[in-house]
Amino acid sequence: MALVERLQETTQVGYWCGEIPLEYIYTYGRAGEAFYRTLIEKEKILGAYCPQCDAVFVPASIFCERCFERIEGNYRELDPVGTVETFTVLYKNLDGTLKERPEVIAMVRIKGAVGGLLHYLREVDPKDVNIGMEVKAVFKPKDQREGGLKDISHFKPL
C-alpha cells in the first residue's frame, strides 16, 4: 500500500537545521607524549624497541604490538627519513569540493622501524611519486610546533 499524500509544490518542502555540539581534547598518553616532545625538541621520530621481537615500532608505544611485552622507555630516536610504503592522490576536499591542485598522501615507513606515519607528500609532482621513493620530513619552525603530527609540515623527496 502506497502512501497517498505527497508534497505537490517545492515551496512546501520544509527542513530543520541543527548542530550537534561536540568537541574533545585527546591527550596522547605516556608514549605519545614522549613521541611529540621528541618531535618538537629534536626533530626526531621516536620509536619503541622490543628486544623479544627485535623491532622498533613507530610511533612509540608502551607495549609491543606483537608480543605485548612492556617496552616503555626502550625508546629509539630515529632520523625523520623513510620510504613511501603506499600513497594516494586526493582531488577533492573533505566537503566534496575540488582541490585547486591534487594533493598526495603517503604512508611513510620510517627507516629502521616497523610502521610509519601517514602524511602529506609535497614538493613533488603527483605523477612522479612511486612506492619505495625515499622521502624526508620537513618540520615547521620550532616556535610554531604545538604537539601534533602537523608539527611536521610535510614530507618531500630526498
Place this chain on the structure above:
Amino acid sequence: MLDHEKVLKTATKIRLEDIEAKRVLSYKYKPNLRYAWDNGVALGRYLTELKNGRIIGKRCNSCKRVLVPPRLFCELCWRPTDEWEYVKDTGTILTFVVSHVNWDASRVKPGQRYHTPAVIELDGAGKDQGILHLIDEIEPYDIKIGMRVQAVWRPPEERIGAITDIKYFRVIGG
C-alpha cells in the same frame, strides 16, 4: 568487584589546567556536525500548524488513535493513516522529571529553576500518546502525574514553526 582505590592508581592524573598550560600535549578537535533534516509531509504540516497556534494530529481509522505528532504511517496497524485532525492544546501529564542537570551536563545553579520536562497526553490525542515538553509556573516538586495542563504559546509574530512556539505548559485547575 572493582577496587576503587586500585582504579584510581592506574588513572592518569591530568587536569584541564595541565592541558591548557601545555604541560601535557593534546589534540583538540571540534567536528562539523551541522545537519539539515527534511520535515516530510506529516511533521511539515505539524510544524506549520504550530506556527498558526494549533496542534494537528492524524487519525488511524483502524486502531482509532489520533497520532500526535502526526505520522503518515500507523506503526501498530502497519497501514497509512487517514484524516488530519486538530487536537486541543490542553492535556494531562503522563510522566515528568525534575532535572538538577542542565543540557550541557552542568549542575543547575542555586536560584535557577530545576528543569521539568514532561510527557503530555493532549486532549483529543489517542490514549498514551504523549508529546515531550516543559512544565512551568509551578514549583518543580509540586508537579504530579495526572495534572491538567495547557500550552502557553509564544505571540504569533515570534513563532517560527517549531515545537518551541509553545513556550511551556502550565498547570490548570480541574
